[in-house]
Amino acid sequence: MSNPAIDAAFADEPAFIPYLAAGDPSYEASLEYVEALARGGADIIELGLPFSEPIAEGSTIQNAIVRSLQGGMTVGRYFEFVTDLDVDVPVVCMTYYNLIYQYGDESGPEPFVRKAKSVGIDGFVVPDLPAEEADPLREACDRHGLDLVFIVAPTTDDERLDRLVSLSSGYLYIQARLGVTGARDDVSNETTSSLDRLADYDIPKAVGFGIKTGEHARDIIAGGADGIIVGSALVDIIAEGTETDSPTEEPAAELESLCQELKAGALEGAQ
Amino acid sequence: MPETDTTFGDYGGQYVPEALMPAIEELTDAYERYVLANEDGFMDEFRERIHDFGGRPTPLQRADNLSERYDRDIYLKREDLLHGGAHKLNNALGQVLLAKYMGKERIIAETGAGQHGTATAMAAAHLDMPCEIYMGRRDVNRQRPNVFRMRINGAEVNPVDIGRGTLKEAISETMRDWATTVENTHYVIGSIVGPAPFPAMVRDFHRIISEETRRQTREQYGRLPDSVVACAGGGSNTMGIFADFTSDSPFSTAPDSNTDADEDVSLFAVEAGGSSLDVDEERGVAPNSASLSTGSEGVLHGARTKLLQNTDGQIMESHSVSSGLDYAGVGPELAKLVDDDRVTPVNVDDDAALEAFHRFSQEEGIIPALETAHAFAFLETDADLGEFVVVNVSGRGDKDLEAALEETAKRDLPNAPTMEVFDE
Numbered sequence A: 001m002s003n004p005a006i007d008a009a010f011a012d013e014p015a016f017i018p019y020l021a022a023g024d025p026s027y028e029a030s031l032e033y034v035e036a037l038a039r040g041g042a043d044i045i046e047l048g049l050p051f052s053e054p055i056a057e058g059s060t061i062q063n064a065i066v067r068s069l070q071g072g073m074t075v076g077r078y079f080e081f082v083t084d085l086d087v088d089v090p091v092v093c094m095t096y097y098n099l100i101y102q103y104g105d106e107s108g109p110e111p112f113v114r115k116a117k118s119v120g121i122d123g124f125v126v127p128d129l130p131a132e133e134a135d136p137l138r139e140a141c142d143r144h145g146l147d148l149v150f151i152v153a154p155t156t157d158d159e160r161l162d163r164l165v166s167l168s169s170g171y172l173y174i175q176a177r178l179g180v181t182g183a184r185d186d187v188s189n190e191t192t193s194s195l196d197r198l199a200d201y202d203i204p205k206a207v208g209f210g211i212k213t214g215e216h217a218r219d220i221i222a223g224g225a226d227g228i229i230v231g232s233a234l235v236d237i238i239a240e241g242t243e244t245d246s247p248t249e250e251p252a253a254e255l256e257s258l259c260q261e262l263k264a265g266a267l268e269g270a271q
Numbered sequence B: 001m002p003e004t005d006t007t008f009g010d011y012g013g014q015y016v017p018e019a020l021m022p023a024i025e026e027l028t029d030a031y032e033r034y035v036l037a038n039e040d041g042f043m044d045e046f047r048e049r050i051h052d053f054g055g056r057p058t059p060l061q062r063a064d065n066l067s068e069r070y071d072r073d074i075y076l077k078r079e080d081l082l083h084g085g086a087h088k089l090n091n092a093l094g095q096v097l098l099a100k101y102m103g104k105e106r107i108i109a110e111t112g113a114g115q116h117g118t119a120t121a122m123a124a125a126h127l128d129m130p131c132e133i134y135m136g137r138r139d140v141n142r143q144r145p146n147v148f149r150m151r152i153n154g155a156e157v158n159p160v161d162i163g164r165g166t167l168k169e170a171i172s173e174t175m176r177d178w179a180t181t182v183e184n185t186h187y188v189i190g191s192i193v194g195p196a197p198f199p200a201m202v203r204d205f206h207r208i209i210s211e212e213t214r215r216q217t218r219e220q221y222g223r224l225p226d227s228v229v230a231c232a233g234g235g236s237n238t239m240g241i242f243a244d245f246t247s248d249s250p251f252s253t254a255p256d257s258n259t260d261a262d263e264d265v266s267l268f269a270v271e272a273g274g275s276s277l278d279v280d281e282e283r284g285v286a287p288n289s290a291s292l293s294t295g296s297e298g299v300l301h302g303a304r305t306k307l308l309q310n311t312d313g314q315i316m317e318s319h320s321v322s323s324g325l326d327y328a329g330v331g332p333e334l335a336k337l338v339d340d341d342r343v344t345p346v347n348v349d350d351d352a353a354l355e356a357f358h359r360f361s362q363e364e365g366i367i368p369a370l371e372t373a374h375a376f377a378f379l380e381t382d383a384d385l386g387e388f389v390v391v392n393v394s395g396r397g398d399k400d401l402e403a404a405l406e407e408t409a410k411r412d413l414p415n416a417p418t419m420e421v422f423d424e
């Protein structure tokens, strides 16, 4: 039932999954930044559709969302953005449920899923949609062959884990530590214990929350993960670019090179 | 064991990150056992403490001068006399006590007007729990006395700088703290909002307001009132005084014996009309907080409810002269009761609220919170309230003096006292 493009991303090598908020800080610059991720070796791109109340996000991504919304990002523009995007890796839309819900109608969230599919989106991550509330979106995704990725937290107990694995398609998003998104200087031990618990489940496991360097990537993959998700460390580059008013090429080049480092780290971890 | 529902019709639910769900399950279990089933005598201890520490029951007082002005019997439910100066302590004390029963070691809370933060800080000091409060920067500036009160009670106060710096941002930031510290921390949410079981649980701690009101109206007036009026931000004082008048609702936990004559009591929720009910879609600003009157269905802070949002679903920046009403959402149960035509949503604007603030202070010798002033402003309209009206005096206005005088000075209010003599 899962999406073949996403399955393929995990097929041979660990998957490197970078995140950026679409439209940060402007539509045009953001297109270049996201394309730089692909050049840097992204296997899947998690593309944020900014929501005004991002309760799972730390300050780095909150600020990215503010910049994007101030730059004029809307749901309609986001779909155009994905259409304009020139990358040949799968795109997973990361957003909050209210935007999906408002695009929907009496039939539920299906219109959003249908539109997403038509512009080339392959799946969704929705941080404020726990298993309890997910049935309507899960059904709509099934109908259109899109993946719905669930987040497993350090606090998730075994009973919930079974339920999340059965609901999730594409991959599982393993939240490396408690808290909100944001780049950290170390790899959390919670990650290893989560990966151990998940070893027997037959679904790709991608670890995110706090990964910043090639070394982190290596250690996490060596610890048994099938992929790494990196957001804040990349968004930091864009934030710095806006502060120093750099021409778009500079942050783009830095993004590409950090992606290469992360990807190389992941490959090394898989040896 | 009673089982709770997570929804109120289509409203409510649990739209929160997975990291919080185990804590929500744990809280649901604790709510069912301790609050609904009184396990280990939890509710007995709550009632004893809200009596001894809080000063309950609060009086029901006839407002003689307002009764004359409106030519009907206006009674005041004096929640402003509860310890701390607002209804907020009912919920804060209940939740901090529950956190203790659950073995939690740390308390966090958001606050808008600072009343909930103050009540939580007091309850945490009383029950010896460390406490941190998140408060939007704008609210820190307009409710300074409450910031000092929280600090003096030993709480940390963390200003929130993101966005417009009001209640919405404070709730988001407290949820982020909780997502990090959930294993040992309880989030004392300040109104009937958030994911289940918060809306029902917060209502149940405030239900004591309406329990007393029913008894007091019968004792003092011989019957239930024709109407009950309360301001509504998130709606906790509102559902607190409405709860036992809605026992015909499937979500009620009021005693079955209440159903008699309930439906004859009209319930009015007075929202902040702000400076205007018009919405600026382009800038994402709704210069009001009237989500029951003008909002649409959506998901915010863990619940499906009525919201101020643009067509995409981005949450609007709300506005009200009173911090405690300045919120783009509202409790899911109130949204449902409005759809069911059980509660009538109305609103009054900033100017009317300020005028009512001065009128009530002068006529009755009670300085109301700016939130509460909205309920009094509604009495000036020609709504059909009947002969016997109870108004919930949700809080006193000491925290608002600076803001109220500043806002008064911007306007030409016929009944405002002049402060010029002191200006030298």
Ligand SMILES: Cc1ncc(COP(=O)(O)O)c(C=O)c1O
Binding pocket: B086, B087, B112, B113, B114, B115, B116, B190, B191, B192, B231, B232, B233, B234, B235, B236, B237, B238, B323, B324, B325, B369, B371, B372, B394, B395, B396
């Ligand atoms: C005195 C007072 N009344 C009312 C409110 C609004 O809250 P709710 O709508 O939850 O009663 C507040 C909130 O801070 C308050 O301080």
